[in-house]
Amino acid sequence: MKSKHDLTITDIRVIVSSPGRNFVTLKIVTKCGLYGVGDATVNGREQAVAAYLKEHVTPCLIGRNAHEIEDIWQYLYKGVYWRKGPINMAAIAAVDVALWDIKGKAADLPVYELLGGKSRKAIATYAHATGSTIDDTLDKAEALFAQGFTAVRLQTAVPGLKASYGVLGDKKDYFEQQSSRPLPPEEPWSTRKYMNSIEDLFRQARSRFGTEVQLLHDVHSRLTPIEAARLGKMLEPYDLLFLEDAVAAENQDSYRIIRDHTTTPLAIGEIYNTIWDCKELIQNQWIDYIRTATTHAGGITALRRIADFAALFHVRIAPHGAPDLSPICYAAQAHLGIWAPNFGIQEFVGFGSDKSNEVFSYDLTLTEGMIHVGDSPGLGVDFNEEAAAQYPYNRSYLPVSRLEDGTLWSW
Ligand SMILES: [Mg+2]
Numbered sequence: 001m002k003s004k005h006d007l008t009i010t011d012i013r014v015i016v017s018s019p020g021r022n023f024v025t026l027k028i029v030t031k032c033g034l035y036g037v038g039d040a041t042v043n044g045r046e047q048a049v050a051a052y053l054k055e056h057v058t059p060c061l062i063g064r065n066a067h068e069i070e071d072i073w074q075y076l077y078k079g080v081y082w083r084k085g086p087i088n089m090a091a092i093a094a095v096d097v098a099l100w101d102i103k104g105k106a107a108d109l110p111v112y113e114l115l116g117g118k119s120r121k122a123i124a125t126y127a128h129a130t131g132s133t134i135d136d137t138l139d140k141a142e143a144l145f146a147q148g149f150t151a152v153r154l155q156t157a158v159p160g161l162k163a164s165y166g167v168l169g170d171k172k173d174y175f176e177q178q179s180s181r182p183l184p185p186e187e188p189w190s191t192r193k194y195m196n197s198i199e200d201l202f203r204q205a206r207s208r209f210g211t212e213v214q215l216l217h218d219v220h221s222r223l224t225p226i227e228a229a230r231l232g233k234m235l236e237p238y239d240l241l242f243l244e245d246a247v248a249a250e251n252q253d254s255y256r257i258i259r260d261h262t263t264t265p266l267a268i269g270e271i272y273n274t275i276w277d278c279k280e281l282i283q284n285q286w287i288d289y290i291r292t293a294t295t296h297a298g299g300i301t302a303l304r305r306i307a308d309f310a311a312l313f314h315v316r317i318a319p320h321g322a323p324d325l326s327p328i329c330y331a332a333q334a335h336l337g338i339w340a341p342n343f344g345i346q347e348f349v350g351f352g353s354d355k356s357n358e359v360f361s362y363d364l365t366l367t368e369g370m371i372h373v374g375d376s377p378g379l380g381v382d383f384n385e386e387a388a389a390q391y392p393y394n395r396s397y398l399p400v401s402r403l404e405d406g407t408l409w410s411w
Pocket of ligand 1 (some may be wrong): 218244245270
């Protein structure tokens with residue numbers, strides 16, 4: 001196709017910055033001056049994906065036509081021989097998202113228009129309420145409902161354990177928690193203590209908030225399939241929107257066991273990298289929501305394919321929305337979410353901090369718990385390299401989890 005813009009790729013920059021936490025950002029520049037941005041953040045392994053992009057991807061793309069999104073995707077997936085994997089797929093994702101951003105700018109259209117246009121006015125989100133006690137969690141949930149959120153994920157400290165997933169006291173995240181000693185924090189785990197306490201959280205939540213609001217819960221892959229089946233049955237009376245990551249992700253067949261025992265809806269996928277990781281889960285209808293993120297599963301091109309495949313089997317998309325996903329990822333998922341006919345819900349923990357807002361700008365607004373997508377051409381995001389230079393990389397890790405006897409467990 002003859003484009004009125006010369007979209008020959010002339011420069012690719014990889015920037016690792018830490019405006020409040022680490023992000024890996026890719027900027028692809030074309031001959032006519034149009035550029036696009038992508039997110040390649042792999043939490044705790046940021047420099048690996050940055051090196052992969054600089055050393056192995058950039059040289060292959062200089063001189064290519066930025067319009068050729070599909071061919072470049074296939075080139076970076078099939079062409080490297082070593083398919084899949086989190087580092088490879090985050091690199092592909094960043095390139096893919098940046099190219100969609102460029103194509104939108106060249107067409108003078110928002111990316112959702114290129115995907116097929118809006119299927120809805122705005123995107124539903126769910127927020128997080130995490131507390132050190134049930135009352136603390138429910139007070140936080142009440143504040144979120146008062147802000148207009150209608151869906152909230154509830155997590156609370158497990159009584160008898162010194163630390164619990166997501167419960168950070170006065171620290172805002174794991175990144176801040178280890179800023180003085182960058183080694184993986186360690187958390188204890190006891191399935192028995194958890195199973196003995198979790199029902200109370202949802203019983204009290206339903207008695208306090210009634211049946212109109214949507215409630216969710218993340219198990220963070222701590223259970224075996226039969227334990228997860230029991231948990232799903234236990235929580236059925238409390239009508240969860242979904243139970244997330246009940247069992248570790250590798251063995252898709254585990255979800256058949258859970259499904260055989262409970263009608264609690266199931267969600268998984270935030271650490272998946274490709275459609276192949278969730279193929280059996282989707283085609284067997286063992287799950288209800290697929291949670292892969294654009295940044296970790298090959299970008300807009302890949303997530304669009306997962307969404308279309310999932311639609312055939314009544315599975316909806318509910319992309320991961322943790323703080324380690326940059327506003328570029330949020331924007332890519334917002335454009336996908338406003339288009340996808342089988343969009344379900346977006347996890348939402350805020351668009352960023354004061355520091356990250358100096359570095360990233362975005363055309364997204366949150367009103368009454370819904371994300372509205374602006375009509376800027378491309379993804380409507382930008383990245384300020386000068387502002388980012390004030391925040392150099394800061395080594396940080398995700399935590400690890402151990403049973404009370406010291407055995408390493410799934411975090
Ligand atoms: Mg999760």
